[in-house]
Amino acid sequence: MTRGGEQIIRRVDSRVVYRNRWMTVREDRVERPDGSPGIFGVVDKPDFALVIPAEDGGFHMVEEYRYPIGRRTWNFPQGSFPDGVRGEPEALARAELAEETGLRAGRLERLGFLHCSHGTSGQGFDVFLATDLTPGEPAREPEEQDMRQRWVSRAEFWELVDGGRITDDSTLAAYALLMRYEGTAG
Structure with a gap:
């Protein structure tokens, strides 16, 4: 065919x-x-949204224990709608950002759509850049109760990658879209 x-x-x-x-x-x-x-x-699996919360030359990231790999790792906030709920990717991005970090974005810009494991799944994700951030309290799900959050500089981002503390392919792919958006990709 x-x-x-x-x-x-x-x-x-x-x-x-x-x-x-x-x-x-x-x-x-x-x-x-x-x-x-x-x-x-x-x-x-349902598509998800990934948010790059950028502020002061760095990013707000989250760290949690990832059961399938048996250790804690850092990544950009991300997630999907629960149990069959449907909605717009931007609404999902705003919800995930607030849920995981407590941050609210004054500005949210879509950077692109990617597939995360196209050899085994059709799941994809929208990448958003969040700026003009306002702090608040997170409202994490029970599976996220061990989640930590902190701001990291761009230099520390790469230190976390080099040290094996950021291994999430979606986070790294989103960073590549950010570099392209900023005109820093080669």
Whole structure:
């Protein structure tokens, strides 16, 4: 089968093998462009928003224990709407920023949309730059009860990357969009 001159993989059938309130895992039987059969495991998760709260030449970041990797890491605030709730990406970005950091953005600018793990999931995320920040109290979810927040300089950001304390691909990809936006990307 082709689409626009490009050969694509065709889904023959699909079955859900696991589901919880955060994700669905399905197994798809497929037919490759050459006609041979194949299989894909796909993780369906809702898109999310990631916010870069910029202030005074640095960023407000959050740190929490990440169960799948067994350690604490730093990242930009991010999250998705709960349990099937739908809404605009900007509203989600504002909600996540306030929930995780307590900060409110006077200005929120969309920098782009990216996919975070396109080999196993269709999940993507909108990246926003938040400025003109006003402090407030966070309203974290139970899963975020160990979350910490602090401001980091741009130099410290890279120190955290070099030291393995920032390993989140979405945070690094968002930083690349920020560099492009600022005209500092090569």
